[in-house]
Amino acid sequence: MKPIKIAGIFLALFCSVSAYAQVATVIPKKVSLIKNAIGTLSLFVDFEMEMGDEELDPDFWITAAERPSVSIQYADQKETDCQLTVNPALSPGSIGFTVTGFNQETLRRFLNGDKDNQIKLVIDTDIKVRLMARDGFPSPRYWLIKAEVANKMMNDGLTFSDADRADFLTYLNNFYYYENMVDFGIMPGKDSTSSEYILSMRFQNAYNRKDFLKCDPKKKGFPIYWSLDTRLSTNFSDSLNYIKFYPLNFLFEDFSKKIPYQFNVKLGHESSQDFANKRGILDASLNFIIPNLINLTTAQSNRLRLKPVITAGVKGYYDYSNGIESFASGQAHIDGHYYIPVFNNYAIIIDGGVFYDVSNERNPDKKVLGNYSITLGAEIPKTGFKAMFKYVDGKTDINFRQGSIISIGLLMDFFQEQRKTN
Amino acid sequence: MAFLKRNQIKPVVFQSLKTIADLPADPEASSFDSMNNFQKHVFLSTLKGKLNALPYFMNDGSTSFLAYYDIFLLPDSTDDWPTVKDCIDWINDNQRVIYL
Numbered sequence A: 001m002k003p004i005k006i007a008g009i010f011l012a013l014f015c016s017v018s019a020y021a022q023v024a025t026v027i028p029k030k031v032s033l034i035k036n037a038i039g040t041l042s043l044f045v046d047f048e049m050e051m052g053d054e055e056l057d058p059d060f061w062i063t064a065a066e067r068p069s070v071s072i073q074y075a076d077q078k079e080t081d082c083q084l085t086v087n088p089a090l091s092p093g094s095i096g097f098t099v100t101g102f103n104q105e106t107l108r109r110f111l112n113g114d115k116d117n118q119i120k121l122v123i124d125t126d127i128k129v130r131l132m133a134r135d136g137f138p139s140p141r142y143w144l145i146k147a148e149v150a151n152k153m154m155n156d157g158l159t160f161s162d163a164d165r166a167d168f169l170t171y172l173n174n175f176y177y178y179e180n181m182v183d184f185g186i187m188p189g190k191d192s193t194s195s196e197y198i199l200s201m202r203f204q205n206a207y208n209r210k211d212f213l214k215c216d217p218k219k220k221g222f223p224i225y226w227s228l229d230t231r232l233s234t235n236f237s238d239s240l241n242y243i244k245f246y247p248l249n250f251l252f253e254d255f256s257k258k259i260p261y262q263f264n265v266k267l268g269h270e271s272s273q274d275f276a277n278k279r280g281i282l283d284a285s286l287n288f289i290i291p292n293l294i295n296l297t298t299a300q301s302n303r304l305r306l307k308p309v310i311t312a313g314v315k316g317y318y319d320y321s322n323g324i325e326s327f328a329s330g331q332a333h334i335d336g337h338y339y340i341p342v343f344n345n346y347a348i349i350i351d352g353g354v355f356y357d358v359s360n361e362r363n364p365d366k367k368v369l370g371n372y373s374i375t376l377g378a379e380i381p382k383t384g385f386k387a388m389f390k391y392v393d394g395k396t397d398i399n400f401r402q403g404s405i406i407s408i409g410l411l412m413d414f415f416q417e418q419r420k421t422n
Numbered sequence B: 001m002a003f004l005k006r007n008q009i010k011p012v013v014f015q016s017l018k019t020i021a022d023l024p025a026d027p028e029a030s031s032f033d034s035m036n037n038f039q040k041h042v043f044l045s046t047l048k049g050k051l052n053a054l055p056y057f058m059n060d061g062s063t064s065f066l067a068y069y070d071i072f073l074l075p076d077s078t079d080d081w082p083t084v085k086d087c088i089d090w091i092n093d094n095q096r097v098i099y100l
Helices: A003-022 A058-062 A104-109 A147-157 A162-176 B006-018 B037-053 B084-094
Strands: A023-025 A030-036 A042-048 A054-056 A070-074 A085-091 A094-100 A119-123 A127-133 A138-145 A181-187 A196-206 A225-233 A242-254 A261-271 A278-289 A309-319 A327-342 A346-357 A368-380 A384-395 A402-408 A415-419 B067-070 B096-099
Touching: A003 A138, A030 A147, A030 A162, A042 A147, A058 A085, A058 A127, A058 B067, A058 B096, A070 A085, A094 B096, A104 A162, A119 A147, A138 A147, A278 B037, B006 B037, B006 B084, B037 B067
Parallel strands: A023 A138, A181 A415
Antiparallel strands: A030 A042, A042 A094, A054 A127, A070 A119, A085 A094, A085 B096, A127 A138, A181 A196, A196 A225, A225 A242, A242 A261, A261 A278, A278 A309, A309 A327, A327 A346, A346 A368, A368 A384, A384 A402, A402 A415, B067 B096
């Protein structure tokens, strides 16, 4: 045997032993399903690894041949027109697959308990990953997860229950919950029997939440939803009371633009609590954020100075209030919400709106009218904002009557209200 | 480089916050408490969009468009982060590289 051939055999043997020694077969710590409801809607199958001083090297999978092969299995060949998309993914301490492109049907079938029509993920080849030191220097070590081990973990430990599915859809619907609130107040009278109780509510909810899901992961549905905005009190004739119910709302949004916005169109009914003033309306409005107008923090403050949120819109209405001849007209309106941090712990919250009614019946003087509330409070660590004082003043855009309220609630959630003028 | 380092994540979080707020000298100590849901929605959507738009940074410093960075968020994710610092740390630990 020639020396060069012997050297070649030794080199080959060394390389194969060396390569074998670098690859360790491992079992993931656990598998879980992670939900994403912002941007492209997705579910993520995540194999968490037992990491030491190293982390997974994401460069290794840039070469497509090194990535594991994975497929979607549709039970009983019940395929769908809307195929799911799977992409492999790595985090510093986990290996996974992101699944996108759900519609109503595929979300219902994905990892459900019914094996006959289940859609599940199947890993076709062993998963090989490279490790690297946390300083970013590639390590010569590799981990191998056997495909059958990964598939067994998914079969045994990964389900997407009906409750999970309902939660996921609720998360999607939460986009439209941004104004939901309930507020309760008491307006003390001369004696306990003459006290008035006040309830303010704002709710929005979608009729068809599943329409948020679109086959194309880049698209999101525009479901129809309803909304209710009301202030009720035991004094039915309180000029500040109103009921606004919009059974049809459409919302379009784009947060990728320089000025992120939401465009809202709603059809509904607005009235005073006693229904003396009432009208059917069609309203189109735009939500957007404008630059800050004031700075009341100190240089030492570490508080975010949130910018005002503005809603500008136009409204057409048909007024059929009691005691007048019905008429159709319109309004332009601008509403705003501004949270102003003051020094290190205090805050002023201004909520208000101005409107211009074009009708001679409601606005014969052609004035711009409006209403506002100012709340002074303190941010208490771990308990959030607590209101200490609230003042409401102005004319409502339904009955055009003036009203003002002082609410005093010293670090309490429930206000005590006191009418100043009416 | 591969996974984003904290000093790469920080400007993305700050830029996203600037869509809804002016920042103090030490934004990492700020909390998300006083945001209303519209502001949270704008912040989270912008944050995710900006991370997705980054090129993938290879270990050798070059970039690739065969992968992108992502995070998994829910509408109430800001409730899990007491401060902006916690948000940055969470992204540091939970970022994903998604392969195309």
